[in-house]
Amino acid sequence: FNLIVMNCALSGELCEDPVVSQKSGHIFERRLIEKHIKETGKCPITNEDIVIEDLIPIKDVAQPVRPRPASATSLASLLKLFQNEWDSIMLETYTLKQSLDTARQELSHALYQHDAASRVIARLIKERDEARQALADTAANMQKALAGAGDAMEIDTKETESGINAIIINEMQLHAKKLSKARKKRTKVAHPNLPSVETIGTYDCVTSHPLHLASEPGILCLDLHPVDQNRVVTGGVDSTVIIFNRQTKKIEQTLKQHKKKISSVVFHPTQDVILSASYDNTTLVWASDGDKFSVVRTSTAHTAAVTCVSLHATGDYFVTSSLDATWAFHDIETGVCRQKISSPEIDAGFTRIQFHPDGLIAGTGGMDSVVRIWDVKNQTNVANFEGHDGGVSALSFSENGYYLATSDIQGVVKLWDLRKLNNFRTINPEDSEKPSPVQALQFDYSGTYLAVGGSGVSVYNTKTWDQVKFFDDHRKDVTGVRFGADAKFIVSSSLDRTVKFYGSEE
Structure with a gap:
């Protein structure tokens, strides 16, 4: 069966x-x-x-x-069958090789077209930038010519600018009185939302974001928007300015106009405006049309690298410092340099400049290690603080206006009392053999904490001057540091091209 x-x-x-x-x-x-x-x-x-x-x-x-099929019943039939299979495979292989060669030719042609298009685009962008720069220079020269028309018209002297006139001085004085009055009321009220020393001690790095080009790594400056604290602006070695959103963790826009590395960036607190200074000797005013930022003003007041920019409390003026041993006072609305200040006694370049919170005085740091206090109204040097061994690399006023923190490239931080005009505290670097320059300083809004950016980020209690916390998450020197509102978080930038946020884990 x-x-x-x-x-x-x-x-x-x-x-x-x-x-x-x-x-x-x-x-x-x-x-x-x-x-x-x-x-x-x-x-x-x-x-x-x-x-x-x-x-x-x-x-x-x-x-x-x-x-078996009839064709496979003998050795000859099997050989013929195998020969047919081999011919079929060889024909298919030949067809595939032809298709591969065709694809390679098409890819080569596409790459050539892409390369040609890239060169054309680069040339057009360069021509556009040159045209914009020429237009900005022409507008600035016309404004200077109109402002300095008459017998006193000379180039690159104080008489060429319209000056810090009585109207501007009166505006600054009224605003300073308003701020002082508000500050006196505020000092009577505690800061209930300010984190304690113990809470700051628990802070940790919560997010880290690499920005700017990896081929030219390094972030040189940082600012946090005073109102929209999700927005951070950075300036890099790659000559670009980047606007980053902390909430979305995305880059909002990359601003390309400077020709050399960026030295300083500042957010305007009430307008959609950004200031940027660069080693290409220019300071740019960027404004947003609601969607994208573009250059609306270009300052070419300096003849050497612009090292720092600081915004006045009114939001109408800004000052810049330069390695040409001058500092300049600008009108943000017109972009005109109203006054350029120099002194025959000063031949070393300025590395930093900062408005006092009231806006009537400004502090500068120089390559000659001297910290100078200037009366902005009459542009005179009213006080000098000496004691640093290296060029001044950072400075920051406390919000109450009583204290000034300065640092140098040797990693030393000094605290100055502006009422007594003396140095009352010095913080020396922990590693005295290989000190890292302290390139970033900031008091929090209450004046309770001071953040110091060197090899890492240190936070000090300004009452005891004890170190509350040290963050060593950056792989290279820190170049910028800012406190969030009520010191709820801290943000820093570094030459390792990262921006890091520190706070309590949510």
């Missing part, structure tokens, strides 16, 4: 899984008869009604061996 070979009554082929119908006795291939029953419900031979349950499988049947 095991030698019986059964053919399917439906297809006539050998059955691999035979079943027999109880009603007709015919043998079928299971898969064929079940499909037929599902479609028609009748036996294909007798046309009787039938269901799948009427089928009985046949067990212990020898598996059928299908006969």
